[in-house]
Amino acid sequence: MTDGMALLGPALGLSAILFSIGVAGVLLRRNVIVLFVCIELMLNAVNLSFVALAQLHGASGQVMVFFVMTVAAAEAAVGLAIILAIFRHHQSVDLQNINLLRG
C-alpha cells in the first residue's frame, strides 16, 4: 500500500498539466458549455493533488475530495440551469453574443 508513495511527484505534475489544460480551455473557447467542462477539468486536477497528498496526511485529504465533488455537482446543476436560461433568452451559447453586461 505504501507503493503509491513513490508516485507523489508524478501525480502532482500530472495535476499541474491537467489544471493548465483547463485554464487554456477557458481562455481559448467561446462556447459556454465547453467553458463549464474546462472548469470541471480544473476541479478534477485539484482533486488529484488532494488524493496524492492524502497518502502522507491521512484520510483528511480524501474527505476534502468528497467535499469538492459535492460542491462541483451543485455548481454544475446551477450553472447548467443558468446556461439553459441564457440560451432561452439569446438562442445562443456563444460568449460573443452574451455581452449584456458590457452595455
Next chain:
Amino acid sequence: MLEAVFYVFAAVAVVTASMCILSRSAMSAVLWLTATMLSLAALYVLLSAEFIAAIQVLVYAGAVMVLFLFVVMLLNLGQATTDMRGPAALATTIVIAGLLAIQLFALWSYTPARLASEVAQAPQLSDPATLFAAGQIARDEAVSRGVVGAVAVPLFQVYLVPFEITSVLLLAAIVGAVVLAKRRL
C-alpha cells in the same frame, strides 16, 4: 510495474483532456472529459484511494456528465461551428497556461523525503513525526476498517459540521436550479 500503469493512465488523461478543449462540438468535449475522469479514477486506485475512485466513477463520470449531456442535447445546438478565439487570444493562452504549467510543474520533483526536510526546516507547520504518523495510522485504519471506514471516520468525526453544511448547500442548489431552469413558476 505500478509506475508503468500510472504513466499509461496519466498519458490517457492528458490526451483526452487536450482533445476535450480542442474538439469542435460540445458533445464530444463532454465525452472526452468523461474519458479523462475514468482514467483519473484509475489513478486514484493506484494512489490507494479506492473509495474516492468509486465515487469518481459514480458521481462525476456518471451523474455530473449525464447532466451535461442532457443539457447539450436539450439545447439542440445543431451543426457545430468552430468557436476558438482569435490568434491574439491564442498567444495569450499559450503565455498564461505555459507560465502556470512551468510554475506548477516544479511539483514533479516533490518526494516524501523532500516534504519531510521542508517540514523539518519550518517546524511551526507540523512535527514531521506526527505528520507521517498520520498517514501510517490512516493506512492501518484502512486495513482494519476497510477503505470506506478509513474515509468515514474523519468525515463523521472531525468534519461532521462541514458535512451537514454540505447538505444545506445541495438543497439550495436544487431549489436554485429548478427556479432558474423553469420557464414559469
